[in-house]
Amino acid sequence: MTAARPFADVLQRLRSAGLRPTRQRLALAKLLLENGDRHVTAEQLHSEARQASIPVSLATVYNTLHQFTDAGLLREVVVAPGRSYFDTNTGDHHHFFYEESGRLEDIPGDQVVVGALPAAPSGTTIRRVDVIVRLGERE
Amino acid sequence: MTAARPFADVLQRLRSAGLRPTRQRLALAKLLLENGDRHVTAEQLHSEARQASIPVSLATVYNTLHQFTDAGLLREVVVAPGRSYFDTNTGDHHHFFYEESGRLEDIPGDQVVVGALPAAPSGTTIRRVDVIVRLGERE
DNA sequence: GCTAATTTTAGAACTCCTCTAAAGTATTGA
DNA sequence: TCAATACTTTAGAGGAGTTCTAAAATTAGC
Numbered sequence: 001m002t003a004a005r006p007f008a009d010v011l012q013r014l015r016s017a018g019l020r021p022t023r024q025r026l027a028l029a030k031l032l033l034e035n036g037d038r039h040v041t042a043e044q045l046h047s048e049a050r051q052a053s054i055p056v057s058l059a060t061v062y063n064t065l066h067q068f069t070d071a072g073l074l075r076e077v078v079v080a081p082g083r084s085y086f087d088t089n090t091g092d093h094h095h096f097f098y099e100e101s102g103r104l105e106d107i108p109g110d111q112v113v114v115g116a117l118p119a120a121p122s123g124t125t126i127r128r129v130d131v132i133v134r135l136g137e138r139e
Numbered sequence: 140m141t142a143a144r145p146f147a148d149v150l151q152r153l154r155s156a157g158l159r160p161t162r163q164r165l166a167l168a169k170l171l172l173e174n175g176d177r178h179v180t181a182e183q184l185h186s187e188a189r190q191a192s193i194p195v196s197l198a199t200v201y202n203t204l205h206q207f208t209d210a211g212l213l214r215e216v217v218v219a220p221g222r223s224y225f226d227t228n229t230g231d232h233h234h235f236f237y238e239e240s241g242r243l244e245d246i247p248g249d250q251v252v253v254g255a256l257p258a259a260p261s262g263t264t265i266r267r268v269d270v271i272v273r274l275g276e277r278e
Numbered sequence: 279g280c281t282a283a284t285t286t287t288a289g290a291a292c293t294c295c296t297c298t299a300a301a302g303t304a305t306t307g308a
Numbered sequence: 309t310c311a312a313t314a315c316t317t318t319a320g321a322g323g324a325g326t327t328c329t330a331a332a333a334t335t336a337g338c
Contacts, residue, residue: 020304022316042295057318062295081223081326082294096257099266107257115254117272118235118246124274127238131270133256135263159335161285181326196287201326220295221325 010073017071027054028064032074037089039077039104045086079104079132094131107133149212156210166193167203171213176228178216178243184225218243218271233270246272 010029014021031048032038040048046061065086068074075087079097085104087095094113096105107113113131120126149168153160170187171177179187185200204225207213214226218236224243226234233252235244246252252270259265 020315022303024317043293059296059319060317063317078217078220081217081221084220084294096260098263105260111257112255113253113257113268114270116251118250118252120272120274120277121235123277124237125277127273127275129252129270129272131253131268133259133268134266135259136266138259138262138264159284161334163286182324198288198327199286202286223325 013071013073017067019067019071024054024056024060025064025067027052028056028061029068029073032068032086032088037087037106039085039087039106041083041085077104077130077132095133097132097134099134099136107131152210152212156206158206158210163193163195163199164203164206166191167195167200168207168212171207171225171227176226176245178224178226178245180222180224216243216269216271234272236271236273238273238275246270 010026010033011021014025014029019025028045028049031045031052031054032040042058042061042065045065046056046058049056049061065074065076069076069086072090073088075090077085077087077095079085079095080102083102087104087106089106091109093109094107096107097103098105113133114129117126117129149165149172150160153164153168158164167184167188170184170191170193171179181197181200181204184204185195185197188195188200204213204215208215208225211229212227214229216224216226216234218224218234219241222241226243226245228245230248232248233246235246236242237244252272253268256265256268
């Protein structure tokens, strides 16, 4: 429980979310969580899995990504219509989005962005604050 | 140039964007810009136009929304996969998104949110900063 | 008006994503 | 350990939202 740490966590977290640790879920978790901070689309993860000889259907990739998101292992970031990323960094942080290339990247944590939060309208709570800094090429 | 002000502006702005002021574009501009701050989806605007007896195709609504966005008359806000709004307020401001109902709303301007901006990575410029405060029902 | 350039349109097509129902796999309890 | 049960995976169909296409209509310039 030292080197395989993040992976051991996954088993725990799947169980406590009521998710069976199936072959597919464990393999996808491995791809996602044992390679540092990542931002992947469902299609990307699907083709990555197949290249790694993990036969898994696209539907399962979508199911799994959403289940992991609900379980708090991932966070979904929507950057453009029809372009949705899943981020393995679930901590409080924000994103750079490169509009030309479509790349998404974490903003280093020390470069604070959010100052004062507005009051939530009555009857509501703030679930999350998403900040996306959209970048273009310097002209 | 007092009451019809925003509309007169539109003609100007269309022309300077190289867009002909066609019947459809003017009618959509009227719907969008003469009713205060609005957040509409393409489908919403399309059915609104047809109810107002403005025969316009969905393709034209999409074209027009994008052309207006490029011309700086609108701003696009993507809140969820397959849910994209066009905002008639092009000033510097941010949004509340009600996750239950799918509603999008401006955050009142005096409730400041963004503090320090991060430095743009080299070779890039910041085009825009989108802040979406996601709301849930208070439990 | 006449001509050329732009715009609109209906419908097909496309992308991303979800659903369906059947087959497969994991878990439970005897 | 093995059946019974519950959950999961899958391929392919289906759906939502958006873009494309090529032809018809409109607009602008002369």
